[in-house]
Amino acid sequence: MTNFSPIEAHERPIKRVFSDDYAFEIPAYQRPYAWEVEQARELLADLLDAMDDPNTSGGVYFLGSIVLIKSPSSPHAKVVDGQQRLTTLTILLSVLRDLTEDTERRLDRGGYVHQKANPDTGAAARHRLLLRERDRDFFHDNVQKAGATDNLPSPETLQGSQQRIAENAAYFRQKLEATTETRRDQLVKFIIQHCYLVVVAVPTADAARRIFTVLNARGLDLTATDILKADLLDRAGSEREEALAKRWEAVELELGRDPFVELFGHIRMMNEREKPRSALETAFPDKVPAFRKDPEIFVRDVLEPAADAYDTLNDPGEVRTAFGMDAQRAVRSLNRIDNKDWVAPAMLRLLKREANDGPMIAQFLIDLERLAYFLFVTRADVNTRMMRYAAVMDEFEPREGRPDPEFGLQLSEGEKAAFIQTLDGPLYRRSRVCRPILERLDEALSSGGAEYEHPIVSIEHVLPQTVGEDDEWASLIPEASVREQWVHRLANLVLLTRRINTRASNWDFKRKKNEYFLSHDGVSPFHLTQQVREEETWTEEVLSKRQAMLIHRLKQLWRLEA
Numbered sequence: 001m002t003n004f005s006p007i008e009a010h011e012r013p014i015k016r017v018f019s020d021d022y023a024f025e026i027p028a029y030q031r032p033y034a035w036e037v038e039q040a041r042e043l044l045a046d047l048l049d050a051m052d053d054p055n056t057s058g059g060v061y062f063l064g065s066i067v068l069i070k071s072p073s074s075p076h077a078k079v080v081d082g083q084q085r086l087t088t089l090t091i092l093l094s095v096l097r098d099l100t101e102d103t104e105r106r107l108d109r110g111g112y113v114h115q116k117a118n119p120d121t122g123a124a125a126r127h128r129l130l131l132r133e134r135d136r137d138f139f140h141d142n143v144q145k146a147g148a149t150d151n152l153p154s155p156e157t158l159q160g161s162q163q164r165i166a167e168n169a170a171y172f173r174q175k176l177e178a179t180t181e182t183r184r185d186q187l188v189k190f191i192i193q194h195c196y197l198v199v200v201a202v203p204t205a206d207a208a209r210r211i212f213t214v215l216n217a218r219g220l221d222l223t224a225t226d227i228l229k230a231d232l233l234d235r236a237g238s239e240r241e242e243a244l245a246k247r248w249e250a251v252e253l254e255l256g257r258d259p260f261v262e263l264f265g266h267i268r269m270m271n272e273r274e275k276p277r278s279a280l281e282t283a284f285p286d287k288v289p290a291f292r293k294d295p296e297i298f299v300r301d302v303l304e305p306a307a308d309a310y311d312t313l314n315d316p317g318e319v320r321t322a323f324g325m326d327a328q329r330a331v332r333s334l335n336r337i338d339n340k341d342w343v344a345p346a347m348l349r350l351l352k353r354e355a356n357d358g359p360m361i362a363q364f365l366i367d368l369e370r371l372a373y374f375l376f377v378t379r380a381d382v383n384t385r386m387m388r389y390a391a392v393m394d395e396f397e398p399r400e401g402r403p404d405p406e407f408g409l410q411l412s413e414g415e416k417a418a419f420i421q422t423l424d425g426p427l428y429r430r431s432r433v434c435r436p437i438l439e440r441l442d443e444a445l446s447s448g449g450a451e452y453e454h455p456i457v458s459i460e461h462v463l464p465q466t467v468g469e470d471d472e473w474a475s476l477i478p479e480a481s482v483r484e485q486w487v488h489r490l491a492n493l494v495l496l497t498r499r500i501n502t503r504a505s506n507w508d509f510k511r512k513k514n515e516y517f518l519s520h521d522g523v524s525p526f527h528l529t530q531q532v533r534e535e536e537t538w539t540e541e542v543l544s545k546r547q548a549m550l551i552h553r554l555k556q557l558w559r560l561e562a
Contacts, residue, residue, distance in 0.1 A: 008072070014112075020123055026131050027069075030132060033084065033164055034164060035168060036168075045201060048063060063195055065129070067080040067200045068199065068201045069203070072203070086129055088168060091172060092172050093112045095173050096109065096187065099478075102183050109188060113193070114126070114128065115128060160253060173548070176199035229245075229248055234294045248299060255307060261341075264280060264284060268284055276383060281439065291470060308348060309350040310343070316335075319331045323359075324362050330369035334372055336440070339385065341372075341390060342372040345389050346365065373558065374415055379433075391406075411560075416560045424510055426488035426489055427493075428487075434493070435495075438493060438495055442495060454525070458495070459495060460493070460495075461488075462512070463492050465487055473506070476537065477540055486540065486543045490550045493528075494528050496517065496527050497525065514533070
């Protein structure tokens with residue numbers, strides 16, 4: 001017979017939540033406090049609206065639910081879900097406490113933030129909420145301590161969760177200072193007596209993780225890596241939990257939350273080498289054997305080295321230092337395409353690096369760019385891409401039971417021909433493909449010196465897509481079928497640092513190149529565009545010669561010659 005851990009769920013008013021019944025602690029595996037001013041603004045606005053309009057709100061406000069690991073016999077409660085709400089409410093109550101003018105009432109309100117010692121009941125002095133170790137002292141000194149919000153630190157001097165805390169405290173302070181003492185009293189009363197949380201309490205970490213996973217599946221602000229972190233730290237044990245949590249969070253902070261989740265997907269791909277068919281948090285422990293082994297070894301030998309490799313691939317400057325200019329251009333180009341499937345083989349190759357391996361890795365990255373753009377331009381589906389990149393990894397890290405790949409990193413002659421044919425066709429019509437190709441081509445034409453970090457980069461047709469009978473373009477290229485043949489090909493496309501101006505599209509060639517094809521400073525930063533501006537006219541002959549030149553340059557770049 002299966003034994004299930006009892007789960008308790010109760011609707012509690014805030015006066016009961018911030019009382020001696022609960023001693024909240026944010027476990028080390030939780031992500032940092034992340035609510036921004038926008039969420040704090042929404043919370044305060046909702047509370048005031050509910051307070052001011054009891055007919056609509058029913059006189060109460062529901063703040064959602066929190067999930068705790070808590071024994072019924074002890075107030076100690078580890079917060080599995082609800083950190084953002086509890087922390088923000090503590091900030092709000094601390095600001096309201098410090099703005100209270102009446103001394104006795106201010107002391108009473110401090111009780112919602114800090115529990116006084118009581119020898120009669122045996123209660124020890126403590127804060128109602130303990131943040132993660134990294135933020136605990138900061139939160140105490142700048143929020144929870146009586147009078148702390150009277151002199152808040154400047155958010156500009158902080159980062160991460162501490163910056164969020166300071167920003168939200170400053171926002172609450174600014175808004176509530178502008179109200180009357182009477183209105184602030186009403187707000188405290190409304191929060192304490194008429195606002196509710198559903199408190200879900202379970203006695204074990206296993207039961208909490210089950211609820212944690214269910215909540216994640218229902219769309220709460222949790223990620224697969226939060227679940228994996230909880231699993232790993234639980235297995236690490238109390239002696240190693242804090243240290244490993246700090247190392248885990250250091251990687252997450254360095255990369256950013258979304259890229260950190262992407263990193264785990266790439267680690268999974270390096271191990272699984274198939275298209276993922278189940279959720280990351282479910283499959284990762286099975287597909288990445290190292291995760292199930294010693295938690296410290298996973299962090300040291302897998303997570304941290306993989307993060308270093310991933311970070312390198314997102315820093316072209318670092319690639320240049322390690323592997324040279326050509327490798328830098330290749331990686332910069334790879335980061336322009338609309339998928340990141342190429343990252344896993346690139347990461348794995350960096351992780352397999354040996355002494356004096358730099359030139360071989362540089363050539364690998366150059367070849368990987370060519371393969372990635374072949375798959376990108378020919379619009380290979382995700383299954384095809386996954387199979388090909390798995391074959392690339394199998395080439396330099398063979399795995400038992402897998403056959404030798406027929407095609408891996410290098411292109412076949414047939415693939416080269418298909419690549420050239422697609423590049424030579426109406427490329428503008430291929431969704432999301434055209435701009436990365438134009439930027440890579442422009443870079444090649446300018447010997448790699450061009451930059452593409454302009455706020456706006458758009459693609460414009462030289463010969464307009466629509467030509468009127470009286471337009472100059474109709475005389476330059478009289479046959480509509482010929483115009484249709486050329487209008488969407490590389491030769492007829494330029495890059496601009498401005499938004500498309502439909503009125504300028506049909507200007508005659510001279511005016512268009514001398515006014516529309518210039519940036520605000522009177523020049524164009526793009527070699528492609530400058531070349532067009534040097535032409536005297538725009539005819540089929542010009543287009544034909546230009547197309548041949550551009551395709552030849554791409555053939556040289558990606559070694560597509562037969």
